[in-house]
Amino acid sequence: MVNAPMDSRLTRLESREDFLELRARAQSRWQNLWEGGQTVVSVGIGSSSIAKGALTVLDTCRAELGNVATIREVSGNGAFWMEPWIEVRRPGEPPVVYGQIEPTDVVAVFNGECDDLAVGVRGDTPLGNIPSLNEHPFFKDQLQVISRNAGVIEPDSIEDAIARGAYDGYFKVLFELSAEEAIAEVTAANVRGRGGGGFPAGIKWESGRKARVTERYVVCNSHEGEPNVYKDRHLHECDPHRILEGILIACIVCGAERGYNYIGGEYPLAIRRFRQAVADAERLGLIGKNVLGTGKNVAFRVRTGGGAYICGEASAMMFSIMGVRGQPRTKPPRSVEEGLWKRPTIANNTETLANIPDIIVNGGEWFAGLGTESSKGTKLMTVQGPLARHGVVEVEMGMTLRQLLDNVFGGMAEGYTFKGVQTGGVSAGPLTDQHLDIPVDFDSLGDVGGMLGSGGWVIFDESVNVVDFARYLTAFNRYESCSKCVPCRLGNPALVEILDRIRFGRGTMDDLTLIQRTSKHIIELSLCGLGQVAPVPLLGMMEHFPDEFAHAVKYGTVAAPPLSLAAD
Amino acid sequence: MANAESAHVVLPVPAPYTGRQEIDLDIVRELVSHFTFDDFEEAQELILSALQEVNEHFGWVSPEAAQIVAQQLNTTVNRVFGLLTFYADFRTEPRGHHHMLICHGMACYVMGSQALVQEVQDRFGIDDGETTGDLQISIQVVNGCLGVCDKAPVVKIDDDYHGPVTPEELTSLLHRAVEGHGAMREERMSNGQRSHG
DSSP states (O other), X not given: OXXXXXXXXXXXXXXXXXXXXXXXXXXXXXXXXXXXXXXXXXXXXXXXXXXXXXXXXXXXXXXXXXXXXXXXXXXXXXXXXXXXXXXXXXXXXXXXXXXXXOGGGHHHHHTTOOGGGEEEESSSSOBTTBOBGGGSHHHHTOOOSTTTTTTTSOTTOHHHHHHTTTTHHHHHHHHTOOHHHHHHHHHHHTOXXXXXXXXXXXXXXXXXXXXXXXXXXXXXXXXXXXXXXXXXXXXXHHOHHHHHHHHHHHHHHHTOSEEEEEEOTTOHXXXXXXXXXXXXXXXXXXXXXXXXXXXXXXXXXXXXXXXXXXXXXXXXXXXXXXXXXXXXXXXXXXXXXXXXXXXXXXXXXXXXXXHHHHHHHHOHHHHHTSBOSSSBSEEEEEEEXXXXXXXXXXEETTOBHHHIIIIISXXXXXXXXXXXXXXXXXXXXXXXXXXXXXXXXXXXXXXXXXXXXXXXXXEEETTSOHHHHHHHXXXXXXXXXXXXXXXXXXXXXHHHHHHHHXXXXXXXXXXXXXXXXXXXXXXXXXXXXXXXXXXXXXXXXXXXXXXXXXXXXXXXXXXXXXXXXXXX | OHXXXXXXXXXXOOOBOOOOOOOOHHHHHHHHTXXXXXXXXXXXXXXXXXXXXXXXXXXXOOHHHHHHHHHHTTOOHHHHHHHHHHSTTOOSSOOOSEEEEEEOXXXXXXXXXXXXXXXXXXXXXXXXXOBBTTSOEEEEEESSOOSXXXXXXXXXXXXXXXXXXXXXXXXXXXXXXXXXXXXXXXXXXXXXXXXXO
């Protein structure tokens, strides 16, 4: 039976040959699934589709179709607009994806009576008058590299992942490449940190490997506390083995004895699926002592955060793992010299590490061929607001903002007019109409006051008052400040206070100068990245929409101070 | 100004809950019993995870429960409470029978979540992290993101997501939750069990 529980078959692999045999078995099982005589129904289950009732759809499929088809629980594919979706593969036909399914539609869809719900065919060949999904504007301009397994494999199945190439890179660093060669590939790929900093991973690894203390760690930073980013959550939900493989490769290459993954506690499904991946990998002996008979040891721990934005900062994250308050510390020493438990620690973002397996397998040259001169590869983007389509997308670096918004996300939703886009989460300024032809990469956006950040951007429309919006962004930083250093702890509340004064119609033009001066103090005197960029969104709003601020000073933006706000 | 004030005059606003409620400590002991460790470092790494488990089960962590976590992991209750008050996910006060998350991420803000927070303040007299006096409803304003941005503005009442919602819809959703599922929740509470999504 194709869909037999895999647990019974997961026995410890003792050697190189054992792994190759398992891979061959997994591949033939995968091929059999798609070329055999059975009907396969896959339901996309992710945090976003669960919110739209996908679990009920899955239950209905199991109850109604369990006897006649193989039911698979795959992950979401990033296309939030078509959730909940199911994919039906009939014998001899390519799989067809049906979107916005109600539980009551399931049987009719299965019987082929609801072709109007068909979104497209997964793969390149159309079926009858159902076009290929790759021709859909949402997918057409995407380049899915690290998210190519999204909605395809069962995230809980290590065999699915291995059949699709998981642990090939790990295998390569264990048996074929020396540590120097592997780091050379990563350096040649010039893969830069995807968490917002943009620091080249190769350099970090090199210094981590050269650290004089031999006991060292690799930490994957999967904490996203920004108010609009969920790319790492998506990646954990759809392909946990890719992230795990990236961390394990880093451990072997940098000579680290233990890998960590620090996941935000607000993502129960991501945590569950990742823990499952770790458990399966342990059972296969890919984690543990004497991995595949090579004599190398790798341990692994999953740690979860508690919902503090500041824990995305590397030193704060390490404090959080060590079970204290997540407050950043002064640097140097950098964490590659003195990190977790005062030992050298290599900390990378999830998305960065997820790129590593492909770089090791295909070579750094291949990766360097993607993207622009200074920003290589692809980027996961989550853009929200009043847009026609929503989702997590993966695009090649260098695509223009206009292409991204109009083609992939389908432009503005009906009835909304574009006013601007807040880039870089809460760490950068907004961009307006005039900036839409700028390419999306690490450097170009910085020139105009924007920022790639971790790829979570928000579109705002004409109905949004920028003074209120700036207050919201500043208030976010006030709330998330860890209170360790004074400029950030007191400066951000001061900014909110000034903004409230303006909003309630009691501001003067001097207040705008005061904002500039206070912001300067916060930016220059704060200890960590959060404080240093906290006033930037506000300053950007003031730069791009000076008229609205002047208008607000004169007339205010809200009729009266809401009573409960006056107190805080 | 006039509107806001008259709204407060007309509607009976229950005071926030300030009373005491107990957590069954035997359950806490059982929950944290599997947090075993080999060395001092590992014990410290486990504090947050243990607290998360307790918080998820009961919806909050009482001082007594924090003491048990501290004992299990060889640390002090001060240390544990320092973590509870720093990380936003933890609550040190009991939750209502119905717990509502209002997503206040940027996408939801752009689509009007501020009005939802205001509505709850006006109608139910509770702010972020508070519980109504009758212990029916507690709210948490999520400063991060619930990740369902195509439904913005989104609220999550108990296990169900609703969106996009207007302030009026929110009030009726809350009333419906209190009336409809009250009995079922009562039962669950009395068993010391709490569902989490």
